[in-house]
Amino acid sequence: MIDKQALHSLDKRQRTALVNSLPGFKPVVLVGSVNDDRRTNLCVINSCFHVGADPALMGMIIRPAPEGTERHTLENILATKTYSVSAVTRAMAQRAHHTSARFDRDQSEFDACGFVEQWHENFPAPYVSESPLQLGLRLAEHLPLSINGTHLIIGSIEQIHLSKNAQRADGSLNLQAMDIVAGVGLDAYHSVSTAQRFSYAKPDKPPELI
Numbered sequence: 001m002i003d004k005q006a007l008h009s010l011d012k013r014q015r016t017a018l019v020n021s022l023p024g025f026k027p028v029v030l031v032g033s034v035n036d037d038r039r040t041n042l043c044v045i046n047s048c049f050h051v052g053a054d055p056a057l058m059g060m061i062i063r064p065a066p067e068g069t070e071r072h073t074l075e076n077i078l079a080t081k082t083y084s085v086s087a088v089t090r091a092m093a094q095r096a097h098h099t100s101a102r103f104d105r106d107q108s109e110f111d112a113c114g115f116v117e118q119w120h121e122n123f124p125a126p127y128v129s130e131s132p133l134q135l136g137l138r139l140a141e142h143l144p145l146s147i148n149g150t151h152l153i154i155g156s157i158e159q160i161h162l163s164k165n166a167q168r169a170d171g172s173l174n175l176q177a178m179d180i181v182a183g184v185g186l187d188a189y190h191s192v193s194t195a196q197r198f199s200y201a202k203p204d205k206p207p208e209l210i
Helices: 004-009 012-021 072-080 090-098
Strands: 029-034 040-045 049-053 056-062 082-087 133-144 151-162 182-184 188-190
Touching: 004 012, 029 072, 040 072, 056 133, 072 082, 072 133, 072 151, 082 151, 090 188
Parallel strands: none
Antiparallel strands: 029 040, 029 082, 049 056, 056 151, 082 133, 133 151, 182 188
8 A cells, every 4th residue: 555655755856747647648738829919839638538518628737837937828728718729639649749848939839849720710729630630628716726737728619620430320429430548647648449338228128339
């Protein structure tokens, strides 16, 4: 067992790696934004989560920046109230990870990491052209969390752009067919194997495979 005291006594890097791995597989996305001077920014985020379907909301946690560095993504979102979320495929993973480097504000991660900006009509934030699943979000709520200095961002989904054959007849998405990866910790990207899907759960019988 690793209790709280033992966890706290671990080397900082080891503790960070362990705790970041505890939630298991998580979505990995690229968040695109732009500032008032039209400089674009792109960063990899592994803390996106579903908030609600009606209205359609997604949340994410932005971690505090080390002292003396800037939070370009957070600053852009708060300034423009819009941002994009683009899913990461296996072919994109290495370049996506590169966006976590501390680039200067005047250096766009789109250019530095080999991604193509894509601009959709009636939306002011850049998407990642290579991504098969792109979402345009408008800032709905921003909650600074005093417990650890992180920021909770909740966005309203304004646009959804999908590749062909990405959506099943029941409305769900076939993420495996899009070759979208999942993340573990801060540096591991995993391909998704065949999924098991089950029927709606009811108390009187076990769910069936669908």
